[in-house]
Amino acid sequence: MPYIKLSQQIEKLQNPQRSDAFVKQLRAAVREGELDAGELPERFALPKSFSKRGGGECYSRSVRDMVIDATPEFEVWFERINRELTPLRTGGKVHTTVENIEAGLIDFKTLAAQTRQKMTASYTKGQTLGTSRASANAKAPVKKTSAKRK
Template structure:
């Protein structure tokens, strides 16, 4: 009987590797539900870690208990599916435009650059119109 040793992964490492680390709290919740339902096996560790999620206040951090997950075919399938699901932006919640979201491809840089160019052109035209109107009012007073 030749039993191969099982490979394990820590939850703290998995949350950093997510396609969208902002959804790490949801990932932890779904992982715990999957373990509870027997989709794959995992154990709690004594260590805690800070989720990679960034809050608007910048001061808040969420700590959670680390887990050791047994890597099986079921786990790998579940991980790929949940990662794909969490990578999609939440409907109704805009993805903030930051350097990180641009470099990861979460937002379309080309579309944003085009929108910025159009905005600057509209502002220039508005300023031109206001300047022309101001010139008419100044000339009438003289």
């Protein structure tokens, strides 16, 4: 039976930035009994680079290596997961311009419906904000009466 190490299999990923997600899904598949694998005592660093907020520092995580039974079922599972973890390139977002609408790249009816929905939400938000402020101010102010002193 052929066996392969997790560290070697991760090198075959098309998107190495998703290596942490691959490890998580592999562990879940082993836990649920879909695949057969065993943990090894050594660790290896994931190819993904993590960055800390507020700074330019990057770091990498290390995980325990595993030995995987490389069956045809595993190969099918790996191809499916690799496809799921690889983002589809759509070529970027089409900007809303008159030229793109006339060319048919943007559906005008959908754009009009989205605009209407956005404007309605904004108007409703303004109305509720105005009524909440009006009801807060509608409370009668307490009149200060000064007692006449003799």
